[in-house]
Each structure stands twice: as structure tokens, then as C-alpha cells.
Amino acid sequence: MEKMTSDFKSHFPIFKKYPELIYLDNAATTQRPDGVIRAIHDFYTYENANIHRGVYDLSNKATSKFELIRGKVAEFLDSDNANTIAFTQGTTESMNIVARSFLPKMAKKGDNIITTLMEHHANFIPWQMYAQELGLELRVVPVDKNGDLKLDELSLLIDHKTRLLAVNHISNTLGTVNDIEKIIEIAHEKNVPVSIDAAQSASFYEISSKKLDYDFLSFSGHKLFGPFGIGILYVAPKYHEYITPYNYGGGIIKDVLVDKTTFTNYPYNLDAGTPNVEGVIGLGAALEFLGLWDKQIARNYLHNLIQYAEETLLSIPGVSVLGRPRQRSSILSFTVDQVHPHDVASFLNSDHIAVRAGMHCTQPLLDSMQTPSTVRMSATLYNTKEEIDRLREAIVELIKFWS
Ligand SMILES: Cc1ncc(COP(=O)(O)O)c(C=O)c1O
Structure with missing residues (x-):
């Protein structure tokens, strides 16, 4: 599967131009492969x-x-x-x-x-x-x-x-x-x-x-x-x-x-x-x-990746993950104590990590969960566990910086 993921990423010219980019905003829009x-x-x-x-x-x-x-x-x-x-x-x-x-x-x-x-x-x-x-x-x-x-x-x-x-x-x-x-x-x-x-x-x-x-x-x-x-x-x-x-x-x-x-x-x-x-x-x-990618293999990969992301984020003191649904796709919302989600996203941006902050066009949902806004990471097949580790390091750095 690792091979498949690296194959997947090689189809996207944007990552050749910006190899440092960790793009975790795929729920907003995905990157485009060269075939498209x-x-x-x-x-x-x-x-x-x-x-x-x-x-x-x-x-x-x-x-x-x-x-x-x-x-x-x-x-x-x-x-x-x-x-x-x-x-x-x-x-x-x-x-x-x-x-x-x-x-x-x-x-x-x-x-x-x-x-x-x-x-x-x-x-x-x-x-x-x-x-x-x-x-x-x-x-x-x-x-x-x-x-x-x-x-x-x-x-x-x-x-x-x-x-x-x-x-x-x-x-x-x-x-x-x-x-x-x-x-x-x-x-x-x-x-x-x-x-x-x-x-x-x-x-x-x-x-x-x-x-x-x-x-x-x-x-x-x-x-x-x-x-x-x-x-x-x-x-x-x-x-x-x-x-x-x-x-x-x-x-x-x-x-x-x-x-x-x-x-x-x-x-x-x-x-x-x-x-x-x-x-x-x-x-x-x-x-x-x-059509080039097996959907079941893709879902398994994304499921493992998001589980890893959830565990990794929850291991950072001061980070909370919103909700614990029975089945989660590769999307996850989180908050960092005392830091506004927009500040989290801006800080991550300085580490070339692209995530979304706000209410994600779901105000009734967030109102019901008494959470005004969150940071959202959303992964797809070009994302990796190493990128989640980089996300973790950046958040730990942010918390140090903010305290
Ligand atoms: C679940 C869901 N529905 C609808 C939309 C709207 O999609 P579009 O902006 O492409 O019309 C989005 C976009 O984020 C979405 O995530």
C-alpha cells in the first residue's frame, strides 16, 4: 500500500513544485493529477x-x-x-x-x-x-x-x-x-x-x-x-x-x-x-x-491513516478531537486549548501544512456541539503517516509558543 500511495502522489505536479507541502484540506478541494x-x-x-x-x-x-x-x-x-x-x-x-x-x-x-x-x-x-x-x-x-x-x-x-x-x-x-x-x-x-x-x-x-x-x-x-x-x-x-x-x-x-x-x-x-x-x-x-485505484484498498488506507491521526492528535495535551463517530472517513476536526482555530491554521501554514479553520459551512452542527469553530484536517491517498507526525510536531511547537 505504501507503494500505491507513493505512486498516487507522483501523479500530482503540484507536489513536484512544492515538495514540502503537506496538503490536508482535501475536503475543501483535492489537488489535480496530470491526467486531468x-x-x-x-x-x-x-x-x-x-x-x-x-x-x-x-x-x-x-x-x-x-x-x-x-x-x-x-x-x-x-x-x-x-x-x-x-x-x-x-x-x-x-x-x-x-x-x-x-x-x-x-x-x-x-x-x-x-x-x-x-x-x-x-x-x-x-x-x-x-x-x-x-x-x-x-x-x-x-x-x-x-x-x-x-x-x-x-x-x-x-x-x-x-x-x-x-x-x-x-x-x-x-x-x-x-x-x-x-x-x-x-x-x-x-x-x-x-x-x-x-x-x-x-x-x-x-x-x-x-x-x-x-x-x-x-x-x-x-x-x-x-x-x-x-x-x-x-x-x-x-x-x-x-x-x-x-x-x-x-x-x-x-x-x-x-x-x-x-x-x-x-x-x-x-x-x-x-x-x-x-x-x-x-x-x-x-x-x-x-478507476486506477482499488476503492476498498483506498478506504482501508484512509481508515488507518485517520485512526493514526486521531491517536496522534489525542496524545498531545490540550488537543481535543470533535466527535467519535462509529465510522470516520479521512476527515477530522480538532481544537487546541486556548488557541483560536484560525491561529492554529496560520501557524501550521508557516510549516507548509494546509488545513482549514472555521465552521466548515456546518453552523447548525457546531452550534449543537457548542463549538464555535474547529481546525479540520482532511486526507486523501497522497497523505502519509509521516505527514501526520509533522502535523504533531508543528502543534507541539505551537503550544510551546503560545504558552
Ligand atoms: C458535504 C458537502 N456538501 C456539499 C458541499 C458543497 O460542494 P460545492 O461547493 O462543490 O458545491 C460540500 C463542500 O465542501 C460538502 O463538503
Whole structure:
């Protein structure tokens, strides 16, 4: 596995330029491998044309590549139907599409929707806003002191007026890996559709649409080694008719008459205007890159690494780790007594260690844990135990400096 990790890192040019960099902010965005950078470079250099419009070779080629990648994303989610996949700007936009397009058709005043206390704001505010607009009740599954969802309460919150359950697979603050298989089962028993925020899990976790049977799923390219500004929305075929255009313009129409326009169906009806062709090309290369690594081996490696990080951090007097979930991904939040998380992050930066400080877009979660902000480290396959040792040394140094 060590060999695999060093192989992994060698794909990332940024570490050749900055060999001293310890990049532990992968939950915010991952670094990009050369295959992704090259794919975007080659597209602009040799293949550039707009898609779905021209009849000439370059445009046909670009269109074929774009649509081929839609199929690759479907394969990545174990879906036989490329038309389950829409390209979006990212996880945030995908979930907003579900809120804006699906909810008003499915829910009426007095109904309820459910989310959880551990969501990223992107999977909380859209439901809160549309619940207010549509007169729906927003129910929130609580989190226990370990940072696990209280699933027994979920069963009590779902009733015959529940129209949607929105939940993340992995918490971007605590690293909690939610048992989405069980959550989906609980919701489906009561015929409630489920929307999964897979922003933090899509790279190495099991997100097969066949096995998990979710109804909606969203992720962003930039958190799985692909470009910024591109993401996907998966919609189960039975809900395609509920996803109608929210942006109007060219590229999504069947017929435009002076007094009436008719539109194509999902997923093409979300592509008003020129889509992010470069983003899709880069996403395709990112999925190809991900395909090189065995997911189970990757998860084992990350699990060992985060356990090592947790033990290492807890061995430093004055350091606390937030939550102790049953299963933790490679994300971990911690605090250092008497030192503000922003000061910790700035100090670590002077040692070339990149971590995130703040509330990580999860204010309801941190409020419930009475913690205004944390330092977050989030690892991926280019991170190592030696880097965690360096993190430890830097924190010990910081505590000496501060006392
Ligand atoms: C769990 C989770 N959901 C949603 C998002 C939003 O992703 P994006 O900013 O790519 O839309 C993030 C980003 O950090 C996240 O961690």
C-alpha cells in the first residue's frame, strides 16, 4: 500500500513544485493529477468546439466526447442509463435543482421534508428556504455526542406527509460515514424519496445506484481530483418528469413559438446555454484516474491513516478531537486549548501544512456541539503517516509558543 500511495502522489505536479507541502484540506478541494490537467489542455489545444450545435467534425467530436462522459458518470454510479445524469456546477447547484424543481411538484402546504443537523449549508439552506416558501415543515434529524445521526429518531420523524429526505453520506466536518443504505431503506419503507449529498464520498465510497437505490445523488468534480465548476446530479428515472428547466435559453428547447415554448426532457433540459465543456472533459479524466485505484484498498488506507491521526492528535495535551463517530472517513476536526482555530491554521501554514479553520459551512452542527469553530484536517491517498507526525510536531511547537 505504501507503494500505491507513493505512486498516487507522483501523479500530482503540484507536489513536484512544492515538495514540502503537506496538503490536508482535501475536503475543501483535492489537488489535480496530470491526467486531468492534460485532458483540459489537449481539449483546448486540439479539440476545441462548441457542442450540440455544429455539423462539422470538430464539433461532432466534442459532442461525442461530452456525451460519452455522461455515460462514464452513469457507469461510475452503476447506472445503465446515461440519461439519469445531468451536468451541473457542483453539489450545491445539484441540490438546489432538486429543491427548486422537484419539491414544488411533490409537496404542498402542511407536508414536511427531512434533513439532518450534520449537513453542509448546501444541503440545509435550500430545504429551509423552499420549506418556508412552500409552507412545508422542515424536520431535522439530531446528532448524538459522538457525531452519529440518531437514526431511531429518523424513524419517528418520517410520516405520511414526508416528501423528501436529504442526507449526506459523509460529514465534511466530523468525517462521520452515515449508513445511507439503512437510511434509504427506512425512507423507502414509507415511500419517501431520498437525496444523497455525496460530495465527500464519491471518490472512494460505495455509491452504486443499483445497490443503494437512492433517488437523487449529487457530487462535485473538484472534490474527486477533477475541475472546479462541474458536478453531477443523478435522478432516478421515475422522477425525471419532475425535473423541469430552471434556466431558460438555447439548447433545451423542442419548439419556440411566439406565445409558447416546449422543452426537451431531463437531463438535457438543464443545459440552457453553452455548458461547461471543459469541466466535463476534466471530470471524465478524473473518473479515469479514480478507476486506477482499488476503492476498498483506498478506504482501508484512509481508515488507518485517520485512526493514526486521531491517536496522534489525542496524545498531545490540550488537543481535543470533535466527535467519535462509529465510522470516520479521512476527515477530522480538532481544537487546541486556548488557541483560536484560525491561529492554529496560520501557524501550521508557516510549516507548509494546509488545513482549514472555521465552521466548515456546518453552523447548525457546531452550534449543537457548542463549538464555535474547529481546525479540520482532511486526507486523501497522497497523505502519509509521516505527514501526520509533522502535523504533531508543528502543534507541539505551537503550544510551546503560545504558552
Ligand atoms: C458535504 C458537502 N456538501 C456539499 C458541499 C458543497 O460542494 P460545492 O461547493 O462543490 O458545491 C460540500 C463542500 O465542501 C460538502 O463538503
